[in-house]
Amino acid sequence: MFTPPFATCDQPSGNQENPRELLKTVVAASLVTGLEMFDFTVFGFFAVMIGDRFFPANDPMTSLLWAVGTFGVGFFMRPVGAMIIGAYADRVGRRAAMTRTSWMMALGTAALGLCPSFASIGVIAPLVVIAARSLQGFAVGGDIGVAATFVLEAGPVSRRGYLVSWQLASQGAAALLGATLGVLLTSTVSPAALASWGWRIPFLIGLLIAPVGLYVRHRLRDDPIPTNTARNAGTPLAELCRDHGTTILLAMLMMMGQTIPVYAIVYFMPSYATRVMHMPAVIGFLASALSALLLVVIPPLAGRLIDSLPRRKPLALLASGCTALLVYPVFLMITRATSALPILCGVGLISTMVAFGAGAVALLVLEALPARVRASGMAVSHALHVALFGGTAQFIVTALIRWTGDPMSAAWYVAPACLVSFCALMLFKERRLET
Template structure:
């Protein structure tokens, strides 16, 4: 008697759980997988977000305008284009990961991210080729956004499944730390370049240096990710695309996940990545001040998540940690802008942004793990990738533009808090409503 269709179509999550707990996966092999997946995510995130650090210079180079604030608006608007492409990348590459395998999707993100970065690194300015320059930059941003949209969720799902269930928090936390490492690297480049180069040299060619460095994503990324182990145990049995199942069975989880991630997306884009441009254009302070603040914040976002991940593995529940982090971010967002505007000094900025960075470090990895455990393996990569990408596209990618527009319209530097604080409050409510589903160890 031939086997039944149900027997042939075993749930993908059962295979993923079996692989995660397989004794033949040594601790050394798990560490190699974590390092390979996280390091390349850091490169891709660096390539995507370094644009925001140098938005003021890029705006003058590719989007010239009589008013510096208008030029900055156009530049951060093109930053948003990359964010809006992330949901499409999440749909396409997330489906590839859930149906074909994690490694196949992760390798493709490397090629796409590298191509987009290469265009920005070598593209002549508006003065040389006219309107073709901003068009090329916008298309490059679209490629980078498409790649990163797939990478974030797929890499997190891969790390969750890469070893024993009892260490999930520690592994997933490195994917979050890799994003902090990218921000730290971008801010460090800005800090070093502003000290080594004159303002004229920085505007002329110095801003391209980080993008030239970012091209390392191609050789390093292809080498590391082509060696990742990925069996066929994550392939989908169902013929329906992952998005169909997500919309039909997990719409509430996806919606709340978007709002929870919003609580990190808006603060990190409006405070951490935007701080150099905010300091230059709004506060009229040296660029080095903004880069120093961003670097200190990014250092915390890189260093703290691994400790948070270990804590999550020891606690019986993850949700209280997410609630505490979201509440702290909500309460601190307005005081941070007040402190920065009133003191107008580097120590005050370091203290204010440092406090909110600590709160985000506690909530970011916890929220990612909550979402991953709430979804079955057959749609896990697509689900987190889509929730993260939609949240960044709708809220994070537009944060710099909205904050800049509010400041320009009102003439009040504190107008940035008018957007950040209410958004964090909504995110806190979403965390409270989210149902924790702790997967068995």
């Protein structure tokens, strides 16, 4: 049994040494989180079509601006979901919280995939889209932190890097599935059909979240609730603000250096390639698919490396520093590209650095929080930083390009953000749990 230096009563006693049980836990938590992230992020891949269908305007960039703004609405609901669902998970249990997020995500995705266009029902259509994005954001805001905590507490300390890495890989798999569908649809469906109904296909596929999520998560062994949690029911958020405010703030800034490059470069690339670079949509989807593939393959390898190192922080610093240095050259390469290769190389470089550092940063945050507020703390820090920096990234980048007319202006936002993230990581105190 491994216990942290905080207080032994705060650590759940559910570390699973049974390989079969541990595998089931990791698969259940990661698979459903991946499906939820697919439902949430596929909106970004098809922002151009969604903008045209629900936010029609004379200027195509204005429609895109409305679409990416709606994309950001879901992110602003994530902190609300994180606070409510995270606190519920710390009071009642991780499994119960994860089951409820599956239902909410399925409902929001169904509303998006089935909503009639603006031409059919007028202003009601964009209102339904905004409400659906809000529900999706609420659900995924709580699920990511709770699922990561559930996986962390399920296994031995010596394998935490590898186990948590599958949560990150599942999010990469979600992006890979979305980008792959984008490539298939843009290659096999006519532009008119894609704009009319083809963009709905990924959302309808995403409805698998309901049956799959409920089945696999219902079969999980319920986790024990930390002793102090029962005594302080209803107060995890108060304790989090009172005792761990600095940790949450630095965690948000640390994660920002991964989130902004991913959302401003990777998820935005299909729209960037078509609207800004005037290239075929398939090139943007190929770049996103390559990035997502790297985000699936690299985190488990990086997780094993993290487990073999005496400290988490050096690897996180190396990845964060390289990301900050690469942003400007990558955008320069992309904006001067005349073929797909430079775009693929640039996006691949950024994705590799992000994938190597994400697991180490997640572990630093999870291990800095006692178990009684761990789900709340991870959920809130992740949701707040994504709402402030991830949900606004595409909107800010689009606005900068539209106002300046310079495609390189995107780097003016991404590079300084990565530098701030590196500085926050330098200030963060590592608290790796000891045997």
